[in-house]
Amino acid sequence: MDSSIPPRSLGPVTPQRAAFAEPLPLRSGRTLAAYELVYETYGTLNAARSNAILVCHALNASHHVAGWYADDPQDVGWWDNIIGPGKPVDTDRFFVIGVNNLGGCFGSTGPMSIDPQTGQPYGSTFPVVTVEDWVAAQARLADHLGIERFAAVMGGSLGGMQALSWTRQFPDRLRHALVIACAPNLSAQNIAFNEVARQAILTDPDFHAGDYLAHGLTPVRGLRVARMVGHITYLSDDAMASKFGRQLRAGRIGYSFDPEFQIESYLGYQGGKFAEYFDANTYLRITKALDYFDPAFDFDGDLSASLANARAGFLVISFTTDWRFAPERSREIVQALLRNQLDVTYGEIDAPHGHDAFLLDDPRYHALVRAYLERVHGALA
């Protein structure tokens, strides 16, 4: 076995595909006539079909949550450090599902897919999808897999919003929700950052109003800047200072506009890498889904009223240096759950890494997820 492969990994995994012929009504009023979802599963569904955990992804991730691909062992799942045999999300106990959301760019039906009506990529015509639409599509995947009720639905950031939404949309279809580094809605500052990212894409001359593929182009520059802006918000000021400080690449100032500081070159590298694999139309839609998510909106801003039907047990986790989805926002969720007298455990992890902490291997964070899921497993029928 390759020594670079992380210990206790699931090993090689294979994506699967499910096609849905029943039209999906969307929050926007539009309907998706038919669609496909790409997903991966790890572990074994038990006879009672009660041990399934759905993992929801955030902005730039996919159905490839854990394990690696046989033809590309370097392509390790984005949450491999927490999911696998003997890991906090233990695939020896649970049947874990990762799914690429609708509108994504990793194989599920999205703006890059061919619209059967026209024979062309959807491009600009692909509808704006919401967290609620994703959850509705995920529920159909659960039907497809014969899972009536999840042991848990979990996610970080935007993934946490989906877990939260599950408890409202399908209260009887999950026992627990793990809502990590999340918020009940975006703040004005969050929306502002998203809008800067969108404008970077929308004003790229190669964008062509969203139909860039028809022109044989991609708005690489816009995507790159969008990712750079986003990346700043994922890291804490301290993490950035300790990683880069004011270090200069050449060791001296060059009086030019080339990337001189290490942080500039890091952001450029991250942005460039992202622009190679991510679709601009998907990025636009996912940031909109983030902006629109607000369960309390239809309840005069009363989050607890919006959760009145929820029955799940909750594990809510925040990270102290996360300024994008700060602990106060998670405490709003906790307060709403308390008002509904729901079972909730809340962990506030004192981690230095900012929003990205939910993807990192912090022993306190992982110990809490492990303990919680051991309890979930112990109570399974």
Add this chain to the structure above:
Amino acid sequence: MKGPRADFAVIAGRMKPGAKVLDLGCGDGSLLRYLRESLGVRGYGIELDDAKIPTCVKNGINVLQMDLESGLSGFDPESFDYVILSLTLQAMKNSERILAEMLRVGREGIVSFPNFGYWRNRIQLALGRMPVNDDFPHHWYDTPNIHLCTLSDFEAFCAERGIEILERIALHEGREVSMLANLRGSLAVYRFGSDVHRIAQPFAA
């Protein structure tokens, strides 16, 4: 693993079954677990220590990782039947505020603390040394306790602030002490409520 702490049974004995309970500084969650198993209470615990949170989860209780020193602002008024502060008051910076918060959030407060006026402590102090014993296992230089008091101190404090003491239970080695409680009781448990709250009750009913 030791058996349930001496104050557990006393606290449980004063509670209605099925009550809604908030335990401040719940540690590993063993009190809430005890109360759930013996009385079927519905409870939440607050704890700051990272290491204790997973243990609370294993004990099957709802635990919220928060700092009591910042108050209980995330909790609605009178949202609990009982708010418990068990062997934590003496280690808190803002002891005045937390007692007020307990009465805002709960209908009744229950507090337990080691009695600094217990005779052995008095003797150790009279002999010129800070007490070190089962109830005060730390030395002056490593103790987390910063607000130690006696039964008389606590009662005077409550009287000055309109906090009504509903019941006092002085304990030594798990048994109730009735005579010369401030001298013979090494552990104090108080049930308390707000005077204002009690006066307001007939109007609210």
